[in-house]
Amino acid sequence: MKKPLVCLNKMTIEETEQDIIEEFEVFDEWLGKYELLIDMGKSLPILAEKNRTEDKIIKGCQSTVWLHSELADGKIIFTADSDAIITKGMVALMIRVLSNHTPDDILNAKLDFVDKIGLTQHLSPTRSNGLVSMIKQMKLDALAYKSKNSVS
Amino acid sequence: MSNSKTIPNTNFPIEKIREDFPILSRKVNGKALIYFDSASTAHKPQVVIDAIDAFYKYQNSNIHRGVHTLSQQITIEYEKARSIVQEHLNAKHAREIIFTKGTTDSINLVASSFGRKFIFEGDEIIISCMEHHSNILPWQQLCKERGAVLKVIPISDEGELVMDEYKKLLSDKTRIVAVTHISNVLGTINPVKEIIDLAHEKNIPVLIDGAQSVPHSSVDVQELDCDFYCFSAHKIYGPTGVGVLYGKESLLKIMPPYQTGGGTIETVTFEKTVFADLPLKFEAGTPHISGGLGLGAALNYLNEIGLKEISLYEDELLKYATEALNKVQGVKIIGTALHKVAVISFVIERLHPFDIGTILDQLGIAVRTGHHCTQPLMQRFGVAGMVRVSFSFYNTKDEINIFIKGLEKTISMLK
Numbered sequence: 001m002k003k004p005l006v007c008l009n010k011m012t013i014e015e016t017e018q019d020i021i022e023e024f025e026v027f028d029e030w031l032g033k034y035e036l037l038i039d040m041g042k043s044l045p046i047l048a049e050k051n052r053t054e055d056k057i058i059k060g061c062q063s064t065v066w067l068h069s070e071l072a073d074g075k076i077i078f079t080a081d082s083d084a085i086i087t088k089g090m091v092a093l094m095i096r097v098l099s100n101h102t103p104d105d106i107l108n109a110k111l112d113f114v115d116k117i118g119l120t121q122h123l124s125p126t127r128s129n130g131l132v133s134m135i136k137q138m139k140l141d142a143l144a145y146k147s148k149n150s151v152s
Numbered sequence: 153m154s155n156s157k158t159i160p161n162t163n164f165p166i167e168k169i170r171e172d173f174p175i176l177s178r179k180v181n182g183k184a185l186i187y188f189d190s191a192s193t194a195h196k197p198q199v200v201i202d203a204i205d206a207f208y209k210y211q212n213s214n215i216h217r218g219v220h221t222l223s224q225q226i227t228i229e230y231e232k233a234r235s236i237v238q239e240h241l242n243a244k245h246a247r248e249i250i251f252t253k254g255t256t257d258s259i260n261l262v263a264s265s266f267g268r269k270f271i272f273e274g275d276e277i278i279i280s281c282m283e284h285h286s287n288i289l290p291w292q293q294l295c296k297e298r299g300a301v302l303k304v305i306p307i308s309d310e311g312e313l314v315m316d317e318y319k320k321l322l323s324d325k326t327r328i329v330a331v332t333h334i335s336n337v338l339g340t341i342n343p344v345k346e347i348i349d350l351a352h353e354k355n356i357p358v359l360i361d362g363a364q365s366v367p368h369s370s371v372d373v374q375e376l377d378c379d380f381y382c383f384s385a386h387k388i389y390g391p392t393g394v395g396v397l398y399g400k401e402s403l404l405k406i407m408p409p410y411q412t413g414g415g416t417i418e419t420v421t422f423e424k425t426v427f428a429d430l431p432l433k434f435e436a437g438t439p440h441i442s443g444g445l446g447l448g449a450a451l452n453y454l455n456e457i458g459l460k461e462i463s464l465y466e467d468e469l470l471k472y473a474t475e476a477l478n479k480v481q482g483v484k485i486i487g488t489a490l491h492k493v494a495v496i497s498f499v500i501e502r503l504h505p506f507d508i509g510t511i512l513d514q515l516g517i518a519v520r521t522g523h524h525c526t527q528p529l530m531q532r533f534g535v536a537g538m539v540r541v542s543f544s545f546y547n548t549k550d551e552i553n554i555f556i557k558g559l560e561k562t563i564s565m566l567k
Contacts (some may be wrong), residue, residue, distance in 0.1 A: 027490065030181065030514045030563075034510075034511065034565065035565065038565065038566065062505065062506040062521060062522040062523075062537060063504060063506045082507040083504055083536070083564060084504035084507050085507050086506065086507045086510050087506065087507075092285065101441075137446075146261075
C-alpha cells in the first residue's frame with residue numbers, strides 16, 4: 001500500500017492528493033491514521049548533511065523543520081527533515097504532493113487533502129509546529145524559481 | 153505543597169468539586185477530557201462564570217465615573233473584589249492592590265515605572281535561571297535601555313536555586329531582585345522568605361512572581377515582607393485578561409505612573425496633570441470590570457474549599473503521579489526539588505515532546521509540551537523541550553492512571 005515518497009511518475013498534484021486521501025480513508029480511527037503518518041515520517045529519505053544547515057531551518061514553536069529545494073528540468077525537488085516524527089510524517093506528505101512539479105503547479109496547489117484526511121489541526125494557525133511555515137516556504141521557493149526563470 | 157505533612161485525604165469532596173466545573177464533562181477527540189494543563193490556565197467553576205454573566209446581564213456600567221445608580225453599584229462591587237484580593241494576600245491596604253492585565257503586565261509595570269525612577273547605568277538586577285520569559289524580558293529590556301546589568305541565580309540539577317550564589321550576587325549595585333515563587337516547569341517552591349530577607353539586609357526591594365503559587369497555597373505578603381507580588385486571575389480559576397500587582401504603599405507612592413489616561417488623574421490642564429492617589433494612579437482606562445468580579449468570585453470559591461485542603465489533595469496527586477511516571481520506562485523527570493507543587497516536567501529518551509503531546513491529545517489528555525516560555529531553563533537542562541503535566545484539585549488518581557496507560561501507548565506508537 002505504501003507509495004514511494006518522491007513521485008517520479010507523471011501524476012499531477014491533484015492525483016497524488018487523491019491517492020493520499022484514499023490511503024487514509026482505510027482508517028476510521030485516528031490511531032491508524034497516525035500510525036501511517038509516523039511510518040511515512042520514518043520512511044522520509046534522509047536529508048543530505050550539507051543541506052541540514054541553519055539557513056534551511058523553518059522554526060515552528062515546538063518542532064523544527066529543515067527544507068531544501070533545487071530546480072531540475074524546470075521542476076522543483078524538495079528534500080526535508082524534522083526532529084519530531086509526526087511533523088516529519090506531514091513533511092513527507094507535502095514532499096510527496098509538491099516535489100517534482102513546476103513552480104506554477106506548486107503555487108496553484110490548494111492542498112485541501114490535509115482537511116480531507118482529517119489532519120486539519122496540523123494546519124491550524126497555532127504555534128505548535130512548523131508545517132504552516134513549511135508550506136509557505138515551499139510556495140515562496142516556487143515563486144523565487146519562477147521569477148528567476150522569467151528574468152533569465 | 154509537599155513541605156507540609158502529607159496525610160491521605162479521603163474526605164476531599166472531589167465529585168462535588170468536579171461538578172462545579174462545566175468544562176470537565178466535555179469530550180475531546182471522542183474521549184472524556186483529562187486536563188493536566190492547569191499551570192498554563194485553570195478551568196473556571198460555575199460561580200466565576202455566573203459572576204461574569206451577571207455583570208453583563210444586570211450590572212453593566214462604568215466604574216469610578218458616573219453618579220447614576222448602576223455606576224455606583226458596580227464601583228462598590230469592583231472595589232469589593234479588590235478587598236477580597238487584599239484579604240487573600242493579607243496586604244495592609246486595599247490601595248496596595250493594583251488590577252492589571254495579568255502577571256506579565258504586573259511585572260512590566262514595575263520594570264517600567266520602578267526602572268525609570270531607580271535604575272541607572274551600571275546598576276544590577278537579579279533574576280533566576282528558572283524564570284518564565286515574563287520575568288526575564290521586561291528586566292532584560294530595562295537593562296538594555298538603562299545600561300544596567302542582568303544577573304542570574306543559577307540552579308542545581310535538582311532544580312533548586314543555589315542560594316550561596318545568590319548571596320554572592322547581592323551587591324551595592326543591586327537595585328531589585330525579581331524571582332518566581334514557584335517554577336512553572338520544575339514545580340520547585342523557592343525559599344522566597346530567605347531571598348527577601350537577604351535582599352532587605354542591603355535595602356534591596358524584591359518582586360515575587362506568584363503566578364504559580366497563588367493557585368496552590370496561601371500567600372501572606374506582610375509575613376513575606378516582599379515589596380511586589382504578582383499573579384494572574386486565570387491561573388486561579390478566574391477569567392483571563394486580569395491580574396494583580398501588590399506593591400508596598402511606600403514604593404508605589406513614589407513610582408511614576410506606568411500608562412497614563414482616563415481614570416489616573418485628579419486634574420488635567422494642557423500644561424500639567426495631577427495624578428490620582430493609589431491604586432487609580434496605575435489603572436489607566438476602563439478596567440476589565442467583569443474580570444475583577446470574576447477574580448473575586450474565584451478567590452471566594454478557593455477559600456470556601458480551603459487552600460490547606462487543596463494543597464494536601466494536590467500533594468497526594470503529585471506523589472502518586474511521580475511514583476507512576478518513574479515506573480514508565482525511558483521517562484526522566486526534570487525537577488526533583490524537595491519542596492514542589494503538583495507540576496511534573498519530563499522527557500523521554502529519543503522522543504520529541506511535540507509527538508508525545510500530539511498522541512496524548514488524541515487520547516483526550518491535555519498536557520503542555522515545548523519550552524514552556526522558559527528557553528534559558530531548557531538550555532540549562534540541555535533539552536529543546538519537555539512534556540509537562542500539572543494538576544489541580546479537580547484532577548483525580550483515576551485520571552493519572554489513564555494518563556500513564558496513554559503514555560505507555562504513546563511510547564509504543566512512536567518508538
